[in-house]
Amino acid sequence: MADKRFFRCNVCNDIHYGISGPEICPTCQAKNAYVEIDKEEAKKVMGL
Numbered sequence: 001m002a003d004k005r006f007f008r009c010n011v012c013n014d015i016h017y018g019i020s021g022p023e024i025c026p027t028c029q030a031k032n033a034y035v036e037i038d039k040e041e042a043k044k045v046m047g048l
C-alpha cells in the first residue's frame with residue numbers, strides 16, 4: 001500500500017491528497033504545479 005501525501009498547487013494553493021500530485025490542477029489548470037508539502041503545512045494552508 002503506497003503512502004498518501006499532501007501536495008499543493010503553487011499557483012492557486014489548492015491541496016491534493018494522494019499518491020502523487022495531479023499533472024494538471026483541476027482548479028487553475030496549471031501544468032505540473034503541484035509540490036509536495038508536509039502535513040503541518042497542509043493544515044496551515046487549509047486553515048485548520
Ligand SMILES: [Zn+2]
Nearest residue numbers: 009012025028
Ligand atoms: Zn492550481
